[in-house]
Amino acid sequence: MAHALHGIKVVDVSQVVAVPIAARHLADFGADVIHVENPQTGDSWRSFQAGTPGGNVGVPSDINYCWETYNRNKRGITLDLSQKTGQQILHKLVENADIFITNLRLWEREKFAVEYDTLRQLNPGLIYGSLTGYGKKGPDRNAPAYDHTAAWYRAGMAHMLSGIAGIGFTVGLVDTVAGLALFGGIMTALYMRDKTGVGQEVDLSLFNIGVYQLSFDIAGALVTGVDSKDLVPEQLAEQDEALAKRHQELMYEAEAAINRLRELFRENIPNPLAIDYTTKDERIIHLNVLQPDRYWSRVCQAIDRPDLENDPRFNSYESRIENHLELYHIVREFFSSNTLDELKPLLSKFGIPFAPRQKLSEVINDPQARANDYFVPCDHPTYGRFEVLANPIRLSENPATIRTPAPEFSQHTEEVLLELGYNWEDIAQFKQQKVIA
Numbered sequence: 001m002a003h004a005l006h007g008i009k010v011v012d013v014s015q016v017v018a019v020p021i022a023a024r025h026l027a028d029f030g031a032d033v034i035h036v037e038n039p040q041t042g043d044s045w046r047s048f049q050a051g052t053p054g055g056n057v058g059v060p061s062d063i064n065y066c067w068e069t070y071n072r073n074k075r076g077i078t079l080d081l082s083q084k085t086g087q088q089i090l091h092k093l094v095e096n097a098d099i100f101i102t103n104l105r106l107w108e109r110e111k112f113a114v115e116y117d118t119l120r121q122l123n124p125g126l127i128y129g130s131l132t133g134y135g136k137k138g139p140d141r142n143a144p145a146y147d148h149t150a151a152w153y154r155a156g157m158a159h160m161l162s163g164i165a166g167i168g169f170t171v172g173l174v175d176t177v178a179g180l181a182l183f184g185g186i187m188t189a190l191y192m193r194d195k196t197g198v199g200q201e202v203d204l205s206l207f208n209i210g211v212y213q214l215s216f217d218i219a220g221a222l223v224t225g226v227d228s229k230d231l232v233p234e235q236l237a238e239q240d241e242a243l244a245k246r247h248q249e250l251m252y253e254a255e256a257a258i259n260r261l262r263e264l265f266r267e268n269i270p271n272p273l274a275i276d277y278t279t280k281d282e283r284i285i286h287l288n289v290l291q292p293d294r295y296w297s298r299v300c301q302a303i304d305r306p307d308l309e310n311d312p313r314f315n316s317y318e319s320r321i322e323n324h325l326e327l328y329h330i331v332r333e334f335f336s337s338n339t340l341d342e343l344k345p346l347l348s349k350f351g352i353p354f355a356p357r358q359k360l361s362e363v364i365n366d367p368q369a370r371a372n373d374y375f376v377p378c379d380h381p382t383y384g385r386f387e388v389l390a391n392p393i394r395l396s397e398n399p400a401t402i403r404t405p406a407p408e409f410s411q412h413t414e415e416v417l418l419e420l421g422y423n424w425e426d427i428a429q430f431k432q433q434k435v436i437a
Helices: 018-028 065-071 084-095 106-111 116-122 147-153 157-161 173-196 206-213 215-224 228-239 241-267 292-302 317-322 324-336 340-349 367-371 413-419 424-432
Strands: 009-013 032-037 074-078 099-102 127-132 201-205 276-278 284-287 354-356 375-380 384-389
Touching: 009 018, 009 084, 018 032, 018 065, 018 074, 018 099, 018 127, 018 173, 084 116, 099 173, 116 127, 127 173, 147 157, 147 173, 147 206, 147 284, 147 354, 157 228, 173 201, 173 206, 201 206, 206 215, 206 367, 215 228, 215 384, 241 276, 241 324, 276 324, 284 340, 292 317, 292 340, 317 324, 340 354, 413 424
Parallel strands: 009 032, 009 099, 032 074, 099 127, 127 201
Antiparallel strands: 276 284, 284 354, 375 384
16 A cells, blocks of 8 residues: 655654644654654653553553554654754754654754754755744743643633633643644645745744634634623623523522632642642633653742752652642642732743633733734725734745635636636526526
8 A cells, every 4th residue: 555655754853742743644644754852851741641650641551542642653763962963863864854843942943953944954855844832933932832821721712611611621632733733734835845846844833723723713803802702791681681690690600610620620630730720810820830840940939939849748749749739739829829910920930831811802912922923914805904813834935825805605606617618608507597696
C-alpha cells in the first residue's frame, strides 16, 4: 500500500500535545518523523498519565496510552540543544528535511538556533510549522501556555461553557484541534512548494485556536459588542418579569451548587498548582503548573511565601501531593486576598503558566489578540465595514485573505452554469423546471 506522504522527512522538536499530534498526523500518512527529546528530561508527556511515574491524570494503566496516542509512527532521538554540538546535529537533520515542526517558545528558538530565519538559510525549501501560546507579537509572545490557559480561560471557552454543565474540561481538547490545524497548514504549504519550489513558515497559536473554536459567539460579539451569554436573562426580562426573576433565582441556586462542587474538586486535586482560584474581586484565574518541581521556587516567590520553598511539607513533588490540601488553602488565601489586576503582573513576572477566565468582551479587546491580528476588517457591500475573525493558520508566503463576502442566495448560479458551457436558453429552461432558483 502506498502511503500519501512516503518520502517526506519531518524533524519534530516539540513536547506535550498540540505539535506532537500534528507531527503524528504526518507520520500516520507515511512521513518519516524524527521526534527530538532532551537527553536529561525527555518529553514531559511521557509521565503525565496516571500509572506512569509521576503521572496523576486520567485512568491509571500500565499501558502508556497517552504517549502512544500522540507519538505513534515516529522515530525518537535525544539531543541537548543547549550545546553547540547538539545544534549542529539538528541543523544536519534539517538540511535534508521537508518539514521542521516545533512549539518551543520564541526565546528558546533563538537560544537553540532553530528560528525560521536560521533554518531556511540551511534549507530554502523547508516548511517550518510553528505553534506558540499567544502569537509571535505582543506583550505575552513568550509567556508559557497550555490549552487550559491560552484557549479555555483566556479565549473565553471556560466563560461560555461555565454554568450548570460547565464545571470542568478534558485534557488536550484544544491542543488536538490546534494540531489538526497545523497539519492542514503544513499540507497547504507543501502543496505550494510543489508548485513553486519555495518553503515557508506555517504559524498559529493556542490562544487564536481557542478564539476560532468560539467563532459563532466571537463573530456576534465583534459585530454587536454583546456577549451572547448575557442574552437569556435580558430576553426573559423583556418577555416576562416574573419568569426572569425565577430564572435568576434558579441560576443563583445552580451557581451556589456548582461553587460547592468546584471547591470539592479543588480540594481533592493532587496538584493544587494546576487548578483555578477565585480572586478578591470574584474573578477566576487558572494556574496550570504541570511541572511543579520546575516552577516551585517561582511559585513561592509569586505568592510571597519564599519560606515554603524548603518547607519539608512541600519541598518535593511527593510531599506536595501528600500535603496538597494544606498547600491548596495557602495558595487559595493568597489569591482571595488579591484582585485579578494585582495578580496578573505578579504571575507574569515569575513566568507562571496562568490565565484569567475572560468574557467575550474582554477577548475581542485583548491586547494580545489585537497585536496578532486575530480580527480583521471586512468591507461588505450591504453592511459596510465590520470586523470578522481572521484565519488562525498563518502562511508566511501565501497568507489567507478575505476576498468576497458570503454569497447571496443563488447569487452565482448563472455565472457557474455559463462557465460549464450552458447557454442562457438552458438556464431559462432550468429555472422553468425549478432545477435552479
